[in-house]
Amino acid sequence: DGLIWFDGEMVPWREAKTHVLTHTLHYGMGVFEGVRAYSTPNGPCIFRLKEHTDRLFNSAHILNMHVPFSKEQLNEAQRAVVRENKLDSAYLRPMCFYGSEGMGLRADSLQTHVIVAAWEWPSYMAPEAKELGIKIRTSSYTRHHVNITMCKAKANGNYINSMLALKEALDCGCEEALLLDNEGYVAEGSGENIFIVTDGVIYTPELTSCLKGITRDTIIQFATQLGYQVVEKRITRDEVYVADEAFFTGTAAEVLPIREHDGRKIGSGRRGPVTEKLQQMYFDQVTGQSKD
């Protein structure tokens, strides 16, 4: 139940529907965001709202989709779904998709529709994972080409590989997958960026094959503030195996330690001290924000 913002209006959850001939359903040309609102002493606050809306518009621009609303209208739509659904903390899903105005790749009558839904966030990891870390596995699927050339776009069609990789990892008793790029370098998780810590230096893959994560940006900023050197470079999977610490970042995953990779223990086999510091700083920031 609740309300979903749909093309400028609040619509009851059950009525927020689209036709089976919705173009994006067939061809995957669409863009979306994953955004979080956190409960804070000032009421619910949306973390990095402006950055997420900017990325949504950039994603649409990269895919040459016209968004028929302004950034400010979409910021307000996101605040409104949290407010009107009386949510204290939430996951928000803005999405732009082509409707059923035309079919086929040559359709030229397509209109971009925009929705923003919000719901209470169910954590998909066990609560102890934040402290103990998770087990990951290198995927047999690579981060595919569209994502390599469009690492700044969060596009619907990019998630086929992510889903296949994640299922493969889960079937092997792991909690997440690590996708490599087409050249065999570490790219990212199914929906997270990766960082490693070696000899006190923090490394993360450069933006050639991974999404420009907003949590990634935040963590780079925090780590720099704490005086760590942060290096964006190509990383091989054995550099992860021998790292002192490794962790994922993402709007959903937040800062999540990795304790094992392909059956090899990482560092001490649980959350390391640098990860813990950054995790705490991130948590303090999201739960102590002032109104956006």
Ligand code: PLP
């Ligand atoms: N990589 C992929 C493929 C993602 O889907 C996400 C999630 O949005 C991320 C990384 C992390 O990005 P962010 O920190 O902006 O959530």
